[in-house]
Amino acid sequence: MxxxxxxxxxxxxxxxxxxxxxxxxxxxxxxxxxxxxxxxxxxxxxxxxxxxxxxxxxxxxxxxxxxxxxxxxxxxxxxxxxxxxxxxxxxxxxxxxxxxxxxxxxxxxxxxxxxxxxxxxxxxxxxxxxxxxxxxxxxxxxxxxxxxxxxxxxxxxxxxxxxxxxxxxxxxxxxxxxxxxxxxxxxxxxxxxxxxxxxxxxxxxxxxxxxxxxxxxxxxxxxxxxxxxxxxxxxxxxxxxxxxxxxxxSFGGDLFEKSETYCQWLDSKPECSVVYVAFGSIAVVKEEQKEEVLQGLLESERPFLWVIRSSKEDDKKKNDEIYGLNGKGMIVPWCSQIEVLFHKSIGCFVSHCGWNSTLESTVAGVPLIGVPQLSDQMTNIKMVEEVWGTGVRARVEEGGGGIVKREELKRCLEVLMGDGEKGNEIRRNVKKYRDLAMEAxxxxxxxxxxxxxxxxxx
CATH class of the missing domain: 3.40.50.2000 (Glycogen Phosphorylase B;)
Structure with a gap:
C-alpha cells in the first residue's frame, strides 16, 4: 500500500x-x-x-x-x-x-x-x-x-x-x-x-x-x-x-481547548451514576433550554458532567456559579468526549444526537437521551429509539417553543437509569451493538x- x-x-x-x-x-x-x-x-x-x-x-x-x-x-x-x-x-x-x-x-x-x-x-x-x-x-x-x-x-x-x-x-x-x-x-x-x-x-x-x-x-x-x-x-x-x-x-485536531479538571471528579463517582450532557460543537442552545436542562438534572439528584462551550469571561463565571449549585454537577467548556463516555462512572448521555456522538455512545455502551437540534439529528434519534432501541427521545410539548421541559428530562433519566424493564432492555441493546461495533x-x-x-x- x-x-x-x-x-x-x-x-x-x-x-x-x-x-x-x-x-x-x-x-x-x-x-x-x-x-x-x-x-x-x-x-x-x-x-x-x-x-x-x-x-x-x-x-x-x-x-x-x-x-x-x-x-x-x-x-x-x-x-x-x-x-x-x-x-x-x-x-x-x-x-x-x-x-x-x-x-x-x-x-x-x-x-x-x-x-x-x-x-x-x-x-x-x-x-x-x-x-x-x-x-x-x-x-x-x-x-x-x-x-x-x-x-x-x-x-x-x-x-x-x-x-x-x-x-x-x-x-x-x-x-x-x-x-x-x-x-x-x-x-x-x-x-x-x-x-x-x-x-x-x-x-x-x-x-x-x-x-x-x-x-x-x-x-x-x-x-x-x-x-x-x-x-x-x-x-x-x-x-x-x-x-x-x-x-x-483521542481524535486530535481539537478546535476547542479541553478542560483537564473533570477526570478526577469522574473517578470519585460510583459506576454508571453520572449523566453526561453535551450538545455538540455547532448548535447554540437557547438559554431557556439550558435552564430546563439544569433544573431537570438537579431535581433528578444524579451527578452530571455538562459541556457548555464558553468564550466570554462572563459565561465562564456564570458556569462556575452553576458548577457549584448543590455540589451535584460539573460544567466544563470542552472535553474528550470519547474518553468521558468510556469512563465507568457514566450511566447516560443527554445528547443532540449528532452522528459522531450517536456512534460514540453506541461504541461505549452508554444509553442515550436525544434532544435533537438540527440537521440529521432528528433522523438519528428516530433510529436510536425505534429501530436500535438504544435510547429515548425527550419530547417537546406542543406550543412549547421546541423546549424540552425539566419534567420530561427527569422522566427520560428515570427510564434509562432506573430499574424498570424498559431501561434494562435499552442497556442490553446498547451493549449488543457495542459488541457488534468492536467485531466490525x-x-x-x-x-x-x-x-x-x-x-x-x-
Whole structure:
C-alpha cells in the first residue's frame, strides 16, 4: 500500500474533523501516505494534531483567510471557485515533490472535489460522515435515476411520510431539518446535497465510504448498494475499539481547548451514576433550554458532567456559579468526549444526537437521551429509539417553543437509569451493538474487510 497517497479534505468543523482525521490515521497506520487538508483559517485553529508516520497536513485557501464574516451560501460558492484551483495547485506540488496523489477523499460541503478528480483523472471517494439512513433519505430525494422529488432545481414541497424499503416511515420531524423549505439552511444545503448525489450517479465507478457498520444499518446500506457504498466505521480511536493502537486515545485536531479538571471528579463517582450532557460543537442552545436542562438534572439528584462551550469571561463565571449549585454537577467548556463516555462512572448521555456522538455512545455502551437540534439529528434519534432501541427521545410539548421541559428530562433519566424493564432492555441493546461495533473493526470484521476492498479497488 506504500504507493497510495490520499488527500483527505474536511471543513474545519469538529464533527467533520473527527471522522476524517481518524480515517487518515487508520490509512496511515495501514501503510498509506495521507495528507489531511482543511482551509488556511481552519488549520490555524487546530490543536493536538496526531504525529504518525505517513500522516501529513496541509491547508488550502478558501479566499477568506482572514476569517471575515460571510453569508454561508456565498461562502460555499467562493469555496468552490477558489478552493478548486488551490486544490489542483496542491496536487501539482505533490507530483513535483515525488509524492503524487492517488486518491481524493472528501466530505459533505465539498462536492466539487469529485469534479476536480475527474478533470485530472484521479479516483475519488465521498466520505459520508452521517448515518447510512440519512444518506438513504438524501439518495431517495435527490437521485435522478429514482426520479427523486428534489432531483431537479425546482422547489417542491415534500409530502409525508417518506417511505424507504424495510425502514420505519419518516415524518416531517424525522428527516434532516435542512431538507424542509422553511429551514434557514435549505437554500444552500439542498443544492449541495443534490450535487453530491448526482456527482456519484454520473461517476461510472462511484465510491462512498460511510462511517457506520453493517450490523447497525444493514437495511439502510442495502438501499444504497448500487452506488458503491462501503461501511468502514465506527471511525473512533483504536484504543476504544480494536485495541491495536493503545496510544490512539483521542481524535486530535481539537478546535476547542479541553478542560483537564473533570477526570478526577469522574473517578470519585460510583459506576454508571453520572449523566453526561453535551450538545455538540455547532448548535447554540437557547438559554431557556439550558435552564430546563439544569433544573431537570438537579431535581433528578444524579451527578452530571455538562459541556457548555464558553468564550466570554462572563459565561465562564456564570458556569462556575452553576458548577457549584448543590455540589451535584460539573460544567466544563470542552472535553474528550470519547474518553468521558468510556469512563465507568457514566450511566447516560443527554445528547443532540449528532452522528459522531450517536456512534460514540453506541461504541461505549452508554444509553442515550436525544434532544435533537438540527440537521440529521432528528433522523438519528428516530433510529436510536425505534429501530436500535438504544435510547429515548425527550419530547417537546406542543406550543412549547421546541423546549424540552425539566419534567420530561427527569422522566427520560428515570427510564434509562432506573430499574424498570424498559431501561434494562435499552442497556442490553446498547451493549449488543457495542459488541457488534468492536467485531466490525477487528481483522476479518465487515468494516476491516470493506476498507481493504476499497484500497484494492484503486
Amino acid at each position: 506504500k504507493h497510495h497517497h490520499f488527500i483527505i479534505i474536511s471543513l474545519p468543523i469538529q464533527g467533520h474533523i473527527n471522522p476524517t482525521l481518524q480515517l487518515a490515521k487508520n490509512l496511515s497506520r495501514a501503510g498509506a501516505r495521507c495528507t489531511f487538508v482543511t482551509t488556511v483559517n481552519g488549520f490555524r485553529e487546530l490543536n493536538d494534531l496526531p504525529s504518525i508516520d505517513g500522516l501529513f497536513y496541509a491547508s488550502i485557501s478558501d479566499g477568506n483567510d482572514g476569517a471575515a464574516k460571510m453569508d454561508f451560501g456565498d461562502y460555499l460558492k467562493q469555496l468552490k471557485r477558489v478552493g478548486s484551483e488551490n486544490l489542483k495547485k496542491l496536487i501539482d506540488k505533490y507530483a513535483g515533490d515525488g509524492h503524487p496523489v492517488t486518491c481524493l477523499v472528501y466530505t459533505f460541503i465539498w462536492p466539487w472535489v469529485a469534479e476536480v478528480a475527474r478533470e485530472i483523472n484521479l479516483p475519488s471517494a465521498f466520505l459520508a460522515i452521517q448515518s447510512a439512513t440519512a444518506f438513504a433519505i438524501y439518495h431517495h430525494l435527490f437521485s435522478i435515476n429514482n426520479n427523486g422529488v428534489y432531483s431537479s432545481t425546482s422547489e417542491i414541497e415534500l409530502s409525508f411520510p417518506i417511505k424507504l424499503p424495510e425502514l420505519p416511515l419518516f415524518l416531517r420531524d424525522d428527516i434532516p431539518s435542512f431538507l424542509l423549505q422553511n429551514d434557514p439552511y435549505s437554500s444552500f444545503m439542498i443544492p449541495v446535497m443534490r450535487e453530491h448525489i448526482q456527482n456519484l450517479e454520473h461517476d461510472p465507478n462511484p465510491r462512498v465510504l460511510i462511517n457506520t457498520f453493517d450490523k447497525l444499518e444493514e437495511k439502510s446500506l442495502k438501499i444504497l448498494d448500487k452506488i458503491g457504498i462501503c461501511s468502514i466505521g465506527p471511525l473512533v480511536p483504536s484504543a476504544f475499539l480494536d485495541g491495536n493502537e493503545l496510544e490512539d486515545k 473493526v477487528k481483522v476479518g470484521g465487515s468494516s476491516h474487510n470493506n476498507l481493504n476492498k476499497f484500497l484494492e479497488s484503486l
